Amino acid sequence: MSAALLPLGVLALALFTRDPNRTNFIYDEQEALLANPYVRSITDRPPSMAWRRAFELDFWGRLPEATIGSYRPIPNLIWRGAWWITAQLRALGKSPDAQSPFLCHWVNVLLHGLVGAIFTACLFRFTRNRHLAWSAGAFFVAAAILTExxxxxxxxxxxxxxxxxxxAVAALAMPMHLMPLGVFLACLFGLFSKETALVTLAVVPLAALVSSRTLHGHAPRIFARTAVSFGAAAAAFEGKPLPARAVGAFFR
Structure with a gap:
């Protein structure tokens, strides 16, 4: 993965970076950033909300009683950090606008390059075909099917x-005793990012079923790995390591 990270990261930056001097807030960004009390509170002196409050609020920083129905604490945590950095740069005179969304946008692009690198690494592990993995990874980064x-x-x-x-798929290459934890944590991260991480319940065990022999030729244990990976993915959806009040509001 490390070999693919730099070139695919540069490719993502070259293709998708906005002009920092002409970057403004589109409608959804106004709601997610400008009107998000959790994100903006980091610039209060002292901050009026603790970092952990991300796990008690919805995607737009609202309480369960007023939620829009999307529970995604990971983006809120990242945005809050980026908002703080932007404010610090503004204080140092390095940023033209304390409320510029550019850094938050740039995080997306960098993460897209990282995802492309992990995709390349996974494909190489599964196929052992370096050219196929690199070509598919470059196409994945460049195409960006959902450009928005x-x-x-x-x-x-x-x-x-x-x-x-x-x-979660990459965690399937881990030893049997570590793989469940890796799958669980990755699925939990995905779930805390967006509810569409539900696909891991099908994707992860299917990937384990078709890749165990390639990844663990000496002891594939195909059906055991498939069952364990499914259990680990399902546990991320059943564990609910959140305050009961928030869980009840968002997952009913």
Whole structure:
């Protein structure tokens, strides 16, 4: 993966980076950033909301009683960090606008390159074909089927969800005693990024079924790995390591 990270990251930056001097907020970004009390509170002195509050709020920083129905704490945590960095750059005179969405947008692009690198690494592990893996990885990064997810700030949820799904698939290469934890954590990350991480319940065991012999030729244990990977993915959806009030509101 490390070999693919730099070239695919540069490719993503070259293709999808906005002009920092002409970047403004589209409608969804206004709701997700400008009107998000959790993200903006990081610039308060002192911050009026703790970092952990991300796990008690919805995608737009609203309480369960007023939720829009999307529970995605990972994007909120990342946006809050990017918002703080932007504010610090503004204070140092390095940023033209304290409320510029450029850094939040750039995070999407960088993560897209990372996802492409993990995709390339997974494909190489599964096929042992270097040319196929590199070609598919470059095409994946360049094509960006859902372009808005890469170039739009709100698309961070999609990119981070994809990262979680691919990390869960990559975890299948781990030894049997470590694989369940890797799959569980990756699925949990995907779930906390966007609800479409539900696909891991099918994708991960299917990937285990078809790749175990290639990844673990000496002891494939195909059906055992398939069953364990499914159980680990399902556990991420059943564990609910959140305050009961938030869980009840968002997952009913």
């Amino acid at each position: 997810a890469v170039s739009g700030v709100v698309g961070l949820a999609d990119v981070a969800c994809g990262l979680g799904v691919l990390c």
